[in-house]
Amino acid sequence: MDENLHSLQRRLIELRMAHADLDDRIDSEPADAGNDELELRRLKKRRLLLRDEIARLEIELEPPEPA
Numbered sequence: 001m002d003e004n005l006h007s008l009q010r011r012l013i014e015l016r017m018a019h020a021d022l023d024d025r026i027d028s029e030p031a032d033a034g035n036d037e038l039e040l041r042r043l044k045k046r047r048l049l050l051r052d053e054i055a056r057l058e059i060e061l062e063p064p065e066p067a
Contacts, residue, residue, distance in 0.1 A: 012057045015050055022047040 026043050 008057060008061055012054065012061065015054045015057065019047060019050040019054060022050065 022043055026040065026047065029040060
């Protein structure tokens, strides 16, 4: 169980790093420079998928307390 918990925490860290990298990449792309609009949309979609996966893992690692 402990090993699984550590692997989930490690995965969460990796996902957060990937999300931050995408944030930086998206923010560094000038919107008016005629960049590939499709590529920018793909990056944003990937960022959202990472955010969803991060949220899922956070819930799995810290389940809600009973009311």
